[in-house]
Amino acid sequence: MREYNTDQAHALLKEYFGYDEFRPGQEEIISAVVNGNNTLGIMPTGGGKSMCYQIPALMMDGLTIVVSPLISLMKDQVDSLKEMGIPAGMINSSLEGDDFFETIRDARNLKYKLLYIAPERLENPAFMEMLQTMPIDLVAIDEAHCMSQWGHDFRPSYLELGNVIPQITTNPTVVALTATATPKVALDIKNNLGIPANNEVKTGFARDNLSFKVIKGVQPRDYIINYLRSHEKESGIIYAATRSEVDRIAVFLQKLGIKAKPYHAQHTAEERQEAQDDFTFDRVQVIVATNAFGMGIDKSNVRFVIHAQTPGSIEAYYQEAGRAGRDGLESEAILLYRDADIGLRRTWIDASEANEAHRTREYDKLEWMRRYANTEDCLQQFIVRYFGGDCEPCGKCSNCLDERDSEDITIEAQKVLSCVVRLNQRFGKKIVAQVLKGSSTQRILEMNLDEVTTYGIMKAWTLKEIENLIDYLAASQYLMTQSGQFPTLLLTQKGLAVLKGQEKVTRKVDRIVEKEVEVDNELFERLRELRLEIARDQNTAPFIIFSDKALKDMCEKLPTTD
Numbered sequence: 254m255r256e257y258n259t260d261q262a263h264a265l266l267k268e269y270f271g272y273d274e275f276r277p278g279q280e281e282i283i284s285a286v287v288n289g290n291n292t293l294g295i296m297p298t299g300g301g302k303s304m305c306y307q308i309p310a311l312m313m314d315g316l317t318i319v320v321s322p323l324i325s326l327m328k329d330q331v332d333s334l335k336e337m338g339i340p341a342g343m344i345n346s347s348l349e350g351d352d353f354f355e356t357i358r359d360a361r362n363l364k365y366k367l368l369y370i371a372p373e374r375l376e377n378p379a380f381m382e383m384l385q386t387m388p389i390d391l392v393a394i395d396e397a398h399c400m401s402q403w404g405h406d407f408r409p410s411y412l413e414l415g416n417v418i419p420q421i422t423t424n425p426t427v428v429a430l431t432a433t434a435t436p437k438v439a440l441d442i443k444n445n446l447g448i449p450a451n452n453e454v455k456t457g458f459a460r461d462n463l464s465f466k467v468i469k470g471v472q473p474r475d476y477i478i479n480y481l482r483s484h485e486k487e488s489g490i491i492y493a494a495t496r497s498e499v500d501r502i503a504v505f506l507q508k509l510g511i512k513a514k515p516y517h518a519q520h521t522a523e524e525r526q527e528a529q530d531d532f533t534f535d536r537v538q539v540i541v542a543t544n545a546f547g548m549g550i551d552k553s554n555v556r557f558v559i560h561a562q563t564p565g566s567i568e569a570y571y572q573e574a575g576r577a578g579r580d581g582l583e584s585e586a587i588l589l590y591r592d593a594d595i596g597l598r599r600t601w602i603d604a605s606e607a608n609e610a611h612r613t614r615e616y617d618k619l620e621w622m623r624r625y626a627n628t629e630d631c632l633q634q635f636i637v638r639y640f641g642g643d644c645e646p647c648g649k650c651s652n653c654l655d656e657r658d659s660e661d662i663t664i665e666a667q668k669v670l671s672c673v674v675r676l677n678q679r680f681g682k683k684i685v686a687q688v689l690k691g692s693s694t695q696r697i698l699e700m701n702l703d704e705v706t707t708y709g710i711m712k713a714w715t716l717k718e719i720e721n722l723i724d725y726l727a728a729s730q731y732l733m734t735q736s737g738q739f740p741t742l743l744l745t746q747k748g749l750a751v752l753k754g755q756e757k758v759t760r761k762v763d764r765i766v767e768k769e770v771e772v773d774n775e776l777f778e779r780l781r782e783l784r785l786e787i788a789r790d791q792n793t794a795p796f797i798i799f800s801d802k803a804l805k806d807m808c809e810k811l812p813t814t815d
């Protein structure tokens with residue numbers, strides 16, 4: 254029997270799929286399978302179940318049979334495997350005559366690593382005989398909940414797999430995969446396929462020891478230096494999007510006496526190794542890095558990961574942020590969010606040479622980062638739901654800890670939503686905001702908006718405020734951004750309910766100061782009468798305090814105790 258080798262598995266992951274690290278649960282499943290243990294893997298949708306048989310298929314000598322319920326799913330997977338240079342074939346009802354026999358012959362001669370088949374096939378005795386001539390090492394059963402009546406998609410032919418697979422004379426290992434996590438379904442699958450009770454790998458996505466924070470409206474460098482000064486004894490990683498930004502931040506920190514080292518792909522392998530070692534052995538406090546930093550770091554006591562710039566997807570963010578707290582101790586994952594960073598990444602995608610479908614996916618993933626930064630939901634929950642799981646609010650992310658009051662903003666939301674509708678859902682955030690503001694830019698004037706009753710109905714707002722509101726409405730799923738190069742705003746069902754007055758919208762607001770305070774003389778005078786003053790500091794909106802004199806007066810009136 255062959256033995257699992259982690260370096261080989263990582264190399265294959267990188268070479269064929271371009272990923273640096275396994276997702277939660279993947280490696281555990283893959284190693285069990287390669288070592289010949291029948292295994293059930295339960296992972297949320299999007300968790301990366303396919304990898305759990307694709308990597309073993311590449312590591313094992315013989316053929317991997319993949320049982321998959323839908324022809325369309327099969328075809329997608331086979332096509333993308335071929336694109337990556339992994340030979341794969343499929344047998345389903347869409348294959349006829351010669352093609353069918355040719356595929357069988359190719360499978361027999363190991364011209365494929367993976368052969369996808371529909372479950373019905375295995376009920377056919379003639380087909381089973383053909384299978385007996387193939388060097389099968391692994392049978393993977395995707396969407397394995399289909400064999401349980403307790404699942405949501407029962408298929409009788411899946412149930413038959415339990416009888417059919419043991420007849421395969423090469424005695425292949427079996428791996429079953431599903432996103433359905435109920436114990437009844439798991440038990441059915443294991444009983445049916447002869448998987449030992451304990452050979453189950455189940456992953457949720459929540460990282461209980463991480464506190465997520467989204468911080469907006471700060472200068473990243475100011476924030477970082479303040480943070481480091483109050484966390485002097487702790488190690489962490491600071492991620493930036495570009496090599497030049499990495500260098501700038503590193504130099505900035507070094508000048509201020511922080512032990513920091515930069516890390517990116519332009520450094521030599523030796524320099525990178527040295528930086529990594531310095532970090533691992535606590536000779537430097539922080540590594541400032543691009544996403545090149547990650548592969549193979551196993552420092553467990555990383556206390557914080559700060560993203561000075563927004564990564565391109567929730568997947569990337571979670572993976573990078575997840576490098577904090579591997580030892581299980583409380584750690585922080587902080588995103589310093591700026592809209593401009595999303596804009597920067599959009600231009601990279603615009604300029605990339607990837608095909609249209611790929612770029613659309615990238616734009617879409619990026620929009621999810623915008624939603625993450627603008628949601629008022631628990632950040633941990635937001636991420637877990639993104640990956641198809643669920644969890645309770647964490648109670649310690651920046652949203653869970655946000656104590657500001659919620660205000661009813663239904664009217665404002667209706668203004669925005671109706672403007673989107675009036676513009677026939679053909680425009681993106683910038684244009685919609687300009688129309689609401691009543692801007693008279695060339696583009697807007699050319700649009701001939703005389704008929705559009707929403708033109709200028711939010712005159713009193715700044716463009717930035719309107720755009721922020723739109724981001725919030727999109728993050729809260731009242732609006733949807735269509736993926737693609739031009740993120741057109743569309744109304745969702747939820748948004749429609751708001752327009753019809755069936756649903757209310759709330760938003761957290763700063764308690765004292767709602768907007769940029771315009772300190773006119775009248776306000777100033779009134780505050781003085783009340784013996785109040787407006788205070789400002791760099792990182793917060795202006796707030797109101799008692800004047801020194803008022804405080805002194807009050808203190809004098811306090812009873813003395815001695």
Ligand code: ADP
Pocket residue numbers: 272273274275276279296297298299300301302303304568
């Ligand atoms: P599932 O079947 O569990 O719903 P998939 O196998 O379709 O999920 O994978 C979902 C996405 O995750 C795919 O785009 C896949 O390429 C990606 N993915 C899988 N494993 C990894 C990994 N280790 N790192 C990054 N992305 C991954």
Ligand code: MG
Pocket residue numbers: 302303395
């Ligand atoms: Mg799948």
Ligand code: ZN
Pocket residue numbers: 630631632633634646647648649650651652653
């Ligand atoms: Zn939370």
